[in-house]
Amino acid sequence: MNKEEYRQVFSNIRPSDGFEERIMNMTEKRKNIRAGRVIAVVLAVIVALSFVAVAANAATDGAIGESVSNAVSETFETFSKKIAVFVNGKKVDAQINVTEEIDKEGNIYYIGRAGVDLPDGEEEVTVSFGFDDSEGDYAFTSGGVNEIVIVASDEEIEEDAAIPTTATTVISQ
Amino acid sequence: MTSEEFRIAVSRNSHRLFLIAFSFTKSTYDAEDIVQNVFLKLWKYDKEFADREHIDKWLTAVCVNESKNCIKSVFRSFQNIEDCQLASPDCFGDSSQQELFNAVMELPKKYRTAVHLFYYEDLPIKEIAELLGVKESAVKTRLSRARTKIKERLGERIDE
Numbered sequence: 001m002n003k004e005e006y007r008q009v010f011s012n013i014r015p016s017d018g019f020e021e022r023i024m025n026m027t028e029k030r031k032n033i034r035a036g037r038v039i040a041v042v043l044a045v046i047v048a049l050s051f052v053a054v055a056a057n058a059a060t061d062g063a064i065g066e067s068v069s070n071a072v073s074e075t076f077e078t079f080s081k082k083i084a085v086f087v088n089g090k091k092v093d094a095q096i097n098v099t100e101e102i103d104k105e106g107n108i109y110y111i112g113r114a115g116v117d118l119p120d121g122e123e124e125v126t127v128s129f130g131f132d133d134s135e136g137d138y139a140f141t142s143g144g145v146n147e148i149v150i151v152a153s154d155e156e157i158e159e160d161a162a163i164p165t166t167a168t169t170v171i172s173q
Numbered sequence: 174m175t176s177e178e179f180r181i182a183v184s185r186n187s188h189r190l191f192l193i194a195f196s197f198t199k200s201t202y203d204a205e206d207i208v209q210n211v212f213l214k215l216w217k218y219d220k221e222f223a224d225r226e227h228i229d230k231w232l233t234a235v236c237v238n239e240s241k242n243c244i245k246s247v248f249r250s251f252q253n254i255e256d257c258q259l260a261s262p263d264c265f266g267d268s269s270q271q272e273l274f275n276a277v278m279e280l281p282k283k284y285r286t287a288v289h290l291f292y293y294e295d296l297p298i299k300e301i302a303e304l305l306g307v308k309e310s311a312v313k314t315r316l317s318r319a320r321t322k323i324k325e326r327l328g329e330r331i332d333e
Contacts, residue, residue, distance in 0.1 A: 001273060001323060006292035009273050012264040015191050015205050023183050023212050102214060104227075106234025108242075 179216060182228055187212070189294070190236045196289035197240035199278060207243055211236045233294070237286075237304045244282070276326040284319035287312055 102108050174182075190211055194204035214235055215228075222228045265271040277285060283305075290301045291312075302309045 001292070001320075001327075003292045003295060005273070006277075006288075009265070009270045009277075010192055010289070010293055012266070012270065012274075013192060013195060013201065014188070014264065015201060015208070019191070019205060019208075020183055020187050023187060023209055024180060026209060026213060102218060102235060104220060104222075104231065106231040106238065108235065108238045 174216065174218070174222075179212075181225075182215060182232070183212060185225070186229060186232050190232055192293060193233065193236050193289065194240045194243075196286050196293075197237075197244055197282065203243055207236065207239045211239055214239075234304060240286075272327060273323075276323045279326065280319050280322055284315045284322070287315040288319045291316055 100108065187208060190208045191201075191204050194207040195201060198204055198207070211232060215232060218231075222231065265274060277288060280288065286305065287301060290296050290304065291298075296304070298309050298312050302312045305312065
């Protein structure tokens with residue numbers, strides 16, 4: 001097998017008739033088209049903890065998230081529920097709103113913003129995040145104060161070292 | 174992006190992207206869904222591209238990422254796709270083409286996608302590694318193992 005032979009074989013695999021026309025028509029009616037199989041799992045997630053969100057939501061019960069664009073889909077909501085947020089080691093009922101962004105290289109990121117209440121009298125809390133077990137493919141690979149980056153690990157990278165599945169950040173008033 | 178620029182992008186890339194998605198999913202139906210979604214993202218993308226090559230590379234990356242997401246999706250997990258799902262099953266000119274196609278399709282996904290990006294897209298190892306999110310050495314290993322498996326299946330030498 002060489003590249004030319006491979007191309008000849010796979011050039012025979014074609015989409016159904018009228019495929020390109022459907023794509024062109026799709027853009028005309030795009031507002032009526034749901035994203036379809038936009039997926040419940042994530043290539044990459046940046047969870048940014050916002051001081052603004054914390055302050056805005058400090059007076060409310062429980063942890064709540066900042067409202068994001070009206071493009072939040074059911075899929076994203078499902079994903080949000082899979083992130084657990086812990087404040088000082090105690091799980092809190094956080095709502096993380098997630099939006100999709102694509103950079104100039106075509107990398108897809110899902111950016112989540114969460115707000116948490118600071119317990120009374122606390123000037124600084126430690127907040128940690130974790131996926132539930134079903135999202136074990138994903139890992140926190142870097143982070144810093146107010147920002148945690150979660151990058152999907154290819155499931156085939158079995159030779160890589162153990163990947164942490166939780167990360168911690170510190171927020172303070 | 175204007176409608177004309179979009180039309181050109183679709184014309185230049187739709188089949189190529191369709192085959193990338195197919196190499197992940199083994200289903201022409203899923204591949205069509207993925208490619209439509211990729212072009213929807215292009216249409217909504219509000220940043221400037223440097224040139225056509227930039228658009229093509231952007232589309233490739235988005236297609237790979239969408240394909241990865243598709244095969245990990247909740248919907249997909251309920252499907253049992255062992256065999257290829259082709260819109261036109263009898264599309265090959267001769268039996269040797271069919272045999273090569275079958276041999277590639279029988280490869281594990283991680284080998285199959287690397288093979289497609291290398292042999293069809295003609296991408297260098299470095300770019301394949303970046304697209305798949307693995308090390309260059311892992312891509313080389315996958316290609317090597319894929320060639321071995323195809324060779325065992327077809328009993329022929331595989332060009333590198």
